[in-house]
Amino acid sequence: MPDEAPGDLAGPSRPGPLATAQAQLASAISQLGYDEGMHAMLATPRREINVAIPLRRDDGRTELFHGFRVQHNVSRGPGKGGLRFHPSVDVDEVRALAMWMTWKCAVVELPYGGAKGGVAIDPRYYSAGELERVTRRYTSEIMPMIGPERDIMAPDIGTDAATMAWVMDTYSVNRGYTIPGVVTGKPLEVGGSLGRATATSRGVVHSTRAALAEGGRKLDEVSVAVQGFGKVGAHAADFFDDAGARVEAVSDQYGAIHSSRGLHVQRVMEHVRETGSVVGYPDADPIDNAQLLALDVDVLVPAAVEGVLTADNAGDVRARWVVEGANGPTTPDADAILADRGVVVVPDILANAGGVVVSYFEWVQAQQAYWWTEPEIEARLAERMQIAYDAVAQMARTRDVSLRDGALLIGVQRVATAHRTRGLYP
Numbered sequence: 001m002p003d004e005a006p007g008d009l010a011g012p013s014r015p016g017p018l019a020t021a022q023a024q025l026a027s028a029i030s031q032l033g034y035d036e037g038m039h040a041m042l043a044t045p046r047r048e049i050n051v052a053i054p055l056r057r058d059d060g061r062t063e064l065f066h067g068f069r070v071q072h073n074v075s076r077g078p079g080k081g082g083l084r085f086h087p088s089v090d091v092d093e094v095r096a097l098a099m100w101m102t103w104k105c106a107v108v109e110l111p112y113g114g115a116k117g118g119v120a121i122d123p124r125y126y127s128a129g130e131l132e133r134v135t136r137r138y139t140s141e142i143m144p145m146i147g148p149e150r151d152i153m154a155p156d157i158g159t160d161a162a163t164m165a166w167v168m169d170t171y172s173v174n175r176g177y178t179i180p181g182v183v184t185g186k187p188l189e190v191g192g193s194l195g196r197a198t199a200t201s202r203g204v205v206h207s208t209r210a211a212l213a214e215g216g217r218k219l220d221e222v223s224v225a226v227q228g229f230g231k232v233g234a235h236a237a238d239f240f241d242d243a244g245a246r247v248e249a250v251s252d253q254y255g256a257i258h259s260s261r262g263l264h265v266q267r268v269m270e271h272v273r274e275t276g277s278v279v280g281y282p283d284a285d286p287i288d289n290a291q292l293l294a295l296d297v298d299v300l301v302p303a304a305v306e307g308v309l310t311a312d313n314a315g316d317v318r319a320r321w322v323v324e325g326a327n328g329p330t331t332p333d334a335d336a337i338l339a340d341r342g343v344v345v346v347p348d349i350l351a352n353a354g355g356v357v358v359s360y361f362e363w364v365q366a367q368q369a370y371w372w373t374e375p376e377i378e379a380r381l382a383e384r385m386q387i388a389y390d391a392v393a394q395m396a397r398t399r400d401v402s403l404r405d406g407a408l409l410i411g412v413q414r415v416a417t418a419h420r421t422r423g424l425y426p
Helices: 017-032 036-043 091-107 128-145 161-175 199-214 231-242 265-275 289-293 332-340 354-368 374-399 403-422
Strands: 047-056 062-073 079-085 113-119 151-155 223-227 246-252 255-258 285-287 299-302 321-323 344-346
Touching: 017 036, 017 091, 017 332, 017 403, 036 403, 047 091, 047 128, 062 091, 062 128, 079 091, 079 128, 079 161, 079 354, 091 113, 091 354, 091 374, 091 403, 113 128, 113 151, 128 161, 151 161, 151 354, 199 231, 199 299, 199 321, 199 344, 199 354, 199 374, 223 231, 223 289, 231 246, 231 265, 246 265, 246 289, 255 289, 332 344, 344 403, 354 374, 374 403
Parallel strands: 079 113, 079 151, 223 246, 223 299, 299 321, 321 344
Antiparallel strands: 047 062, 062 113, 246 255, 255 285
């Protein structure tokens, strides 16, 4: 879920997310020894739809947007993945994000496949009423593909709990009764789950704690920089601060701030609520995003969008741990450079899986019409993240590979096993 549009944070050599996702899959296929047929099946989306979305603006004008929904794989269960509103959305980005969701759900042992949706729109320039109309039209266009047993949406960049309420209502009205399980990440008043809004961020912190423990360190002993102060990054920074880590820098699409003494994260969040950006926060020095990525900190958390760490800047990273709060923030070339330099990368399909884990909890609660307490949810999330991290770390040690390769091997193997177990129809 990871969750803020940060502008141009990467260099001109940044490969597209689909190329990155396909390269990662090809590597896993080679290591697992699967044949070309299995590779083709896992590389190709099961279903996808491209829809036109006309919008009547508040002033009476009509605009047209393009929307997408991709179900990458459903061998392990219904599709699961967010809905993104961002001007750069295209079908290849959505395909990549859906593929990563497939592996992510498998790594944390959820009974889901991977899916993703997007609309090429910049929500900053449209009213709440206009965004509601776009959301409802998009939902109506893709309705044959979605449902609590088919494909379950959640918030992503540019969307939020209100967006999910509109999706749920549109779907429910067309079905004739209320169906809360068609989305997750919705408001509590209409069947949302306690703990969902901050689950991705908590998962990032749980993963960081586990990775640090392997290196003999604790959260209250390290310094942190968070690139992307949106829904994931801001809460992650706050949780790091609460755990005793020194959060030295944060950034958003407008700029970055740094203080070697550590930031008072709650005050930064208040400044953002008042001004709309971290820029101008009085108790820190202004820097740019490139400088943030190269800061001398222990932990770097890229928590914005894809392709931020590239071959052009990976050599500048001085952090010992990179924990991916965003989806696909590190290109394959950057991965190789970081590995050569001894940087531990906790991959996105593990590090930011907290959101989909609690989405699963929300879906289960909706199916049962029985709601858990927040301490129950937090305890289940922490347990699930630790189990997943331990499995990935064990695979990495056994195969003598990186954590990313370990996670991909687990995810791809579990999906392939499900596919083989089910067999081919007809």
